[in-house]
Amino acid sequence: xxxxxxxxxxxxxxxxxxxxxxxxxxxxxxxxxxxxxxxxxxxxxxxxxxxxxxxxxxxxxxxxxxxxxxxxxxxxxxxxxxxxxxxxxxxxxxxxxxxxxxxxxxxxxxxxxxxxxxxxxxxxxxxxxxxxxxxxxxxxxxxxxxxxxxxxxxxxxxxxxxxxxxxxxxxxxxxxxxxxxxxxxxxxxxxxxxxxxxxxxxxxxxxxxxxxxxxxxxxxxxxxxxxxxxxxxxxxxxxxxxxxxxxxxxxxxxxxxxxxxxxxxxxxxxxxxxxxxxxxxxxxxxxxxxxxxxxxxxxxxxxxx
Amino acid sequence: xxxxxxxxxxxxxxxxxxxxxxxxxxxxxxxxxxxxxxxxxxxxxxxxxxxxxxxxxxxxxxxxxxxxxxxxxxxxxxxxxxxxxxxxxxxxxxxxxxxxxxxxxxxxxxxxxxxxxxxxxxxxxxxxxxxxxxxxxxxxx
Numbered sequence: 200x201x202x203x204x205x206x207x208x209x210x211x212x213x214x215x216x217x218x219x220x221x222x223x224x225x226x227x228x229x230x231x232x233x234x235x236x237x238x239x240x241x242x243x244x245x246x247x248x249x250x251x252x253x254x255x256x257x258x259x260x261x262x263x264x265x266x267x268x269x270x271x272x273x274x275x276x277x278x279x280x281x282x283x284x285x286x287x288x289x290x291x292x293x294x295x296x297x298x299x300x301x302x303x304x305x306x307x308x309x310x311x312x313x314x315x316x317x318x319x320x321x322x323x324x325x326x327x328x329x330x331x332x333x334x335x336x337x338x339x340x341x342x343x344x345x346x347x348x349x350x351x352x353x354x355x356x357x358x359x360x361x362x363x364x365x366x367x368x369x370x371x372x373x374x375x376x377x378x379x380x381x382x383x384x385x386x387x388x389x390x391x392x393x394x395x396x397x398x399x400x401x402x403x404x405x406x407x408x409x410x411x412x413x414x415x416x417x418x419x420x421x422x423x424x425x426x427x428x429x430x431x432x433x434x435x436x437x438x439x440x441x442x443x444x445x446x447x448x449x450x451x452x453x454x455x456x457x458x459x460x461x462x463x464x465x466x467x468x469x470x471x472x473x474x475x476x477x478x479x480x481x482x483x484x485x486x487x488x489x490x491x492x493x494x495x496x497x498x499x500x501x502x503x504x
Numbered sequence: 505x506x507x508x509x510x511x512x513x514x515x516x517x518x519x520x521x522x523x524x525x526x527x528x529x530x531x532x533x534x535x536x537x538x539x540x541x542x543x544x545x546x547x548x549x550x551x552x553x554x555x556x557x558x559x560x561x562x563x564x565x566x567x568x569x570x571x572x573x574x575x576x577x578x579x580x581x582x583x584x585x586x587x588x589x590x591x592x593x594x595x596x597x598x599x600x601x602x603x604x605x606x607x608x609x610x611x612x613x614x615x616x617x618x619x620x621x622x623x624x625x626x627x628x629x630x631x632x633x634x635x636x637x638x639x640x641x642x643x644x645x
Contacts, residue, residue: 226580247641254635255611258525280552287554292525296631311611314575341576422579422610424638 227314227417232341233365233373239338240426242369242494252424255299255310256434258291264431265438265480269473273448286441298436302429305436306491308337310429312419318348321411329364330375336418337371337495345375348413370496432491435484442473442480507618507628509539510555518593523555526632529601531609531639537599538588541568541618541628561594566620570599572634573613581605585616609638 237243241251256264262271271286303310315336325331332345345363347356364374420426452469455462468474512521515538529535542557549556562568568585585597606612612634618626 226574226577228577250638250641252609252638254528254609254637255632257528257635277552282552284552285554287549287556288525289549289556292632312575312579417575421576422606422608423612423632424608424610 227341227343227415229341229343229417231360232343232417233360233363233368234341235339235365235368239340239369239420251426252420253427253430255423255425256295256430256437258288258295260430261291261295261434261437265434266441269442269445269476271441271445275448286445291437291441294437294440295433298433298440301436302433305488306432306495307497308491308495309419310425310433311423312340312417312421314343314415314417316413316415318410319412319414321405321408323406328374332373332375332412332414334368334371334373334414334416334418336416337369337497338420339368339371339373339416339418340421341417342368342373343415343417345373345412345414347411350410354413372496428487428491432484432487435480435487439477439480439484442477446470446473446477505560505626506544507560507616507626508542508544508557509616509628509630509633510542510557510559511630511633512538512540512596515588515596518589518596526635528635528637529606530637531606532603533639534603535601537601537634539597539599539630540595541597542595559593559595562618563620564594566594566618568597568619569617571615571617573615579610579612606636608640609636611635 235243237245238247241247244251271291273284276282277284299310313336317335319332342360342363342365345358345360346354347358348354358375362375362377364376367373420429447470449467449469449472451467453464453466455464457463511524511527513524513527515521521538523540527535527537541560541562543560544557546558547553547556570583570585572579572581574580583599583601585599587594587596588598589596611632613629613631614633616628616630618628620626
């Protein structure tokens with residue numbers, strides 16, 4: 200049985216699966232972490248016949264996929280250098296880096312891996328639903344540690360990873376299902392008749408305790424290999440930014456020249472030069488955002504029957 | 505000084521290379537990453553300099569450590585860089601990567617620590633500088 204007065208209780212060495220992960224500021228050791236049953240993308244795939252992941256969008260891909268045929272330069276020369284200002288590769292890369300941050304904020308997901316330590320309230324209703332947890336940052340690709348950690352930041356109890364169900368980790372959900380044996384300090388915790396269940400009985404007296412649970416997890420795509428749809432979204436954002444900057448440089452909508460009896464006039468779209476392309480990209484961005492958010496469970500539909 | 509790396513492709517010598525924004529490779533391969541140390545505070549892009557930054561040649565016997573930014577130990581990597589043309593151009597450095605370094609591919613940023621005699625320590629970063637294409641379909645770990 201676990202003893203909540205013993206801060207080491209519930210911290211195995213775990214006879215069957217080795218020692219538990221420990222809290223650290225450095226890179227996480229995922230050897231004993233709970234991971235989803237399959238890949239982050241395609242969700243829970245255990246084998247795939249195509250390459251669904253790629254590195255982050257390159258400058259060259261941004262040009263060919265989203266800016267085909269568009270001259271990335273100012274329409275008039277810089278008054279100091281007397282040359283047309285060109286949108287250089289470092290500038291384009293900087294815009295891509297910015298688009299990644301915006302994409303993360305828009306879609307409420309982590310694209311590049313982030314190791315997080317967060318706290319969550321104890322809620323008797325969620326606890327009675329087999330310890331239902333919903334992580335605030337997704338997709339989760341490894342739950343490193345779940346513990347009861349009060350405000351002194353000392354772990355009172357570490358939930359054995361064997362009791363954590365990670366089937367829905369990609370969408371941020373996990374549960375505590377203490378229906379199987381777990382090893383703690385070299386001995387069995389048989390099932391819910393003792394061990395963690397006995398320890399957790401004390402929680403029955405409280406309906407809600409703030410910041411009771413603490414979990415450490417990694418959200419994002421492993422290694423920064425992202426699905427094409429994410430690159431598409433980042434590309435849309437970057438292209439919108441670039442075309443917006445370029446459009447603003449086309450200031451005149453018409454000009455005319457007259458000499459004696461001859462005259463010529465030319466009119467053009469001016470700042471609306473890339474208006475249709477911007478509109479298309481914005482529509483595509485909104486559609487992609489909806490698809491991505493639905494994929495990771497951020498869209499809730501309700502209906503009355 | 506604002507230490508940055510200018511990445512180089514097709515390096516034949518100190519007079520023959522192509523500056524690029526990032527290095528691309530395929531997972532499970534041997535590859536060398538060449539880069540030139542630059543001081544980003546000099547020759548800035550706002551002045552029309554392409555590529556921006558003035559090359560920086562550290563003092564002899566300097567060392568340079570490159571560390572990949574990683575949150576999980578499977579991707580954590582730290583390596584000493586070498587100077588392939590130490591006598592001709594001390595600003596050019598090289599890091600070798602091996603098939604086991606990136607088994608699954610990904611996009612990586614790195615930090616650099618340049619230690620010059622003194623010691624004078626200068627840190628620098630490069631965002632999303634290494635793009636490794638996966639060699640196998642997912643799952644990727």
